[in-house]
Amino acid sequence: xxxxxxxxxxxxxxxxxxxxxxxxxxxxxxxxxxxxxxxxxxxxxxxxxxxxxxxxxxxxxxxxxxxxxxxxxxxxxxxxxxxxxxxxxxxxxxxxxxxxxxxxxxxxxxxxxxxxxxxxxxxxxxxxxxxxxxxxxx
Numbered sequence: 001x002x003x004x005x006x007x008x009x010x011x012x013x014x015x016x017x018x019x020x021x022x023x024x025x026x027x028x029x030x031x032x033x034x035x036x037x038x039x040x041x042x043x044x045x046x047x048x049x050x051x052x053x054x055x056x057x058x059x060x061x062x063x064x065x066x067x068x069x070x071x072x073x074x075x076x077x078x079x080x081x082x083x084x085x086x087x088x089x090x091x092x093x094x095x096x097x098x099x100x101x102x103x104x105x106x107x108x109x110x111x112x113x114x115x116x117x118x119x120x121x122x123x124x125x126x127x128x129x130x131x132x133x134x135x136x137x138x
Contacts, residue, residue: 023039043093087099
C-alpha cells in the first residue's frame with residue numbers, strides 16, 4: 001500500500017514522523033517548516049525560532065498535519081532560492097528555506113542541507129537536521 005503522505009523522492013522513515021495540530025489560525029502549506037510541538041504548530045516568526053519539523057501535507061487551522069523531523073524531505077525554497085550543498089535556515093513567517101548566510105554573532109535555526117539547487121518557490125530536496133538545531137555566525 002502506498003504512503004498517502006509520501007512526496008516524490010522523500011525518504012523519511014516512520015520514526016521521523018509525527019502528527020501535530022495546526023493551531024496557527026491559518027492554513028499551513030505543505031513543504032514548509034513550523035515551530036511548536038505535537039500539541040500545536042505554527043509558522044516560525046523569527047529566523048532563530050526553535051524549529052519543530054517539516055510539514056508534509058498542509059492543513060487548515062484546527063486540523064492535524066503530518067510533520068517530518070528527520071531524514072530526506074522536500075521543502076519549498078524561499079525568495080532567495082537555495083544552492084545545492086549549502087546549509088539551510090528558514091525564512092521568517094513563511095516556513096520556506098533559504099541558504100544560511102550567517103552574520104557575525106547572529107543566531108539562526110539550521111534545518112538541514114540542500115541536496116539540489118532550487119529557485120524561489122521551487123522544490124528543494126534536503127537532508128533534515130531535526131528539531132531545535134541552531135547556528136551562530138562567526
